[in-house]
């Protein structure tokens with residue numbers, strides 16, 4: 182794991198654009214997963230979703246909290262070199278802004294963050310809820326759950342992960358990104 186307080190890379194600047202940054206990065210590491218990130222307090226709070234997000238309110242998707250990332254990381258697409266933490270290809274699968282429902286700092290502290298997503302793929306209201314257990318490596322487990330609203334949809338109607346697999350930023354596939362040889366902003370790995 183990196184310690185951002187002990188590396189020379191820039192920490193996240195507060196984005197003055199309207200709304201807080203929201204991003205989901207599709208990450209073809211040892212296991213393909215999705216990294217869900219919300220800007221709060223000058224960093225990107227981060228969770229790894231082994232199965233990705235679901236539009237189905239009855240699907241409670243595991244979200245394993247990972248280290249905070251710098252704001253600059255939100256738009257990164259490219260390849261983390263072999264041997265680095267998180268080695269593999271990273272795609273910006275969805276990007277946009279998020280709006281908290283209620284006080285976000287308090288919600289985060291209490292382990293129940295309610296928010297509205299305004300991404301290119303994910304919309305409407307969601308919750309991320311801290312579960313009372315940790316995984317085998319001692320990392321905090323949360324559950325990402327879609328609220329019942331007009332943006333919700335049953336998994337039986339199809340998976341948005343399969344229907345819209347490509348980059349929300351550049352339209353590229355994972356293979357096209359892998360072939361581009363772009364490196365992370367810091368030249369280092371990431372969860």
Ligand code: MN
Nearest residue numbers: 208216267372
């Ligand atoms: Mn990751």
